[in-house]
Amino acid sequence: MRTTARSTFVLCLVGLVAAAVAVAQTTSTNAPAATPAKPKKPVFVQDFTGAYEPAQSSSGRSGPLARIRGARANEKASQSASQLTNDIVKEFAAQGFTSKRLEPGATLPTDGWLVRGTFYATDSGGNIIPTELIGGEQKPNTQLSVSVANLAKDPNAPFIVFGKAEALKGQGAPVGWNPYVVAAKFVINTVESATDLDKLAKEIVQTIMQNKQIVEEKALASNQ
Secondary structure (H helix, E strand, O other): OHHHHHHHHHHHHHHHHHHHHHHHHHHHHHOOOOOOOOOOOOEEEEOOEEOOOOOOOOOOOOOHHHHHHHHHHHHHHHHHHHHHHHHHHHHHHHOOOOEEEEOOOOOOOOOOEEEEEEEEEEOOOOOEEOOOOOOOOOOOOOEEEEEEEEOOOOOOOOOEEEOOHHHHOOOOOOOOOOOEEEOOOEEOOOOOOHHHHHHHHHHHHHHHHHOHHHHHHHHHHHOO
16 A cells, blocks of 8 residues: 555656646747847947138248148147047947948948037137137137937938037038937047047047937937
């Protein structure tokens, strides 16, 4: 009798284990598959630009020496713009994006986000006035507007601007262009060294990432 009872107990235990395994397998099979993470759009960065004024000395002269100084300032500005772009690319890469600097004149890709920037200054009335790039003789209140455009749609119509959208007008934007504007302020008159450029690049990318949700929403809307 004891042997029979023990055998019955063992058979019941085996049956319970088998049933539990079957239920677990069924649950695993019927569980919805995890949604794969949506791949991030690649980010392409163009060298930031500025509105130039004629090279002049502080006294208003435009002789040979002033032209040489102006050429040197322009060369330094171009080098600084390239370094800033490379620093921004590096910061986006640190955030997990595939990012690349676009060489001047390079053909634009057909997909991804295009990040551009424009340096500007304002007069006493708040109007946008020309200024030079970093490395030139900036006005005391030189600032920066950064834009993000959808390359699959219109690279000349950014869907979001950090700073002043007015600073980007006259650069190919279509009639009626009305981007979402984030009231960010990048004051760059204190940018004088490679370390300053690196800090500015970090500030730019951090500002974009802090507004990542609205950037993605506006990017999605730009596809419609």
